[in-house]
Amino acid sequence: MTQAEAEEMAKAGVEIQLHTHRHRVSSRRDSFLKEIEDNRRRIAAISSGRAEHFCYPGGFHLPEFPGWLKEAGVRSATTCEAGLAARDSEVMLLPRLVDTSTLTPEEFTGWLSGLASMLPHRLHVMSGGQLMEEPAKAVRS
Numbered sequence: 001m002t003q004a005e006a007e008e009m010a011k012a013g014v015e016i017q018l019h020t021h022r023h024r025v026s027s028r029r030d031s032f033l034k035e036i037e038d039n040r041r042r043i044a045a046i047s048s049g050r051a052e053h054f055c056y057p058g059g060f061h062l063p064e065f066p067g068w069l070k071e072a073g074v075r076s077a078t079t080c081e082a083g084l085a086a087r088d089s090e091v092m093l094l095p096r097l098v099d100t101s102t103l104t105p106e107e108f109t110g111w112l113s114g115l116a117s118m119l120p121h122r123l124h125v126m127s128g129g130q131l132m133e134e135p136a137k138a139v140r141s
Contacts (some may be wrong), residue, residue: 003046010047018043018054018074025060026132029068036072055096056080060130066092084117 001009010016021038036054043051052075056065059080069077069092076091083095097103097111110116 003042006043007046015049016043016047016051018051020057022132023057024130024132025057025062025065027062027064028133029064031132032065032068033072036069036074053077058130061093066090082111082117084114 006016018036018039020035021042022035024035026032026035040051052073054069054074054077056077056079061077061079066077074092076094078094078096080098081095082097085094089095097108099108107116110119
């Protein structure tokens, strides 16, 4: 999304929250926290709300990330693992539905109703190439 598109959405009332500014994370605490702050600063420039909810890029997360996010004032974070959140869900590793062009209306309705969470589904495999310390993988078109 371009900055102009994000500004337009914020003006229309859409709440903009955290991802990472460069769509990658770092295994180094200082670099990880800088990504959050860079993203938060850019969001604050176009939105009046406080960015305090996070979505892991590609669903990629390491065991230390939840603690670092809490340190950065983040209140919740979502993975790309399909599922429904419950009272006992870890708030820094919440499941979510990734709505793609291949998701049928029936599947979407199944997730809205909660029924799909009870059916077998593929487990999410965290995306590779999400760490800044690793070379980015070429994307073929």
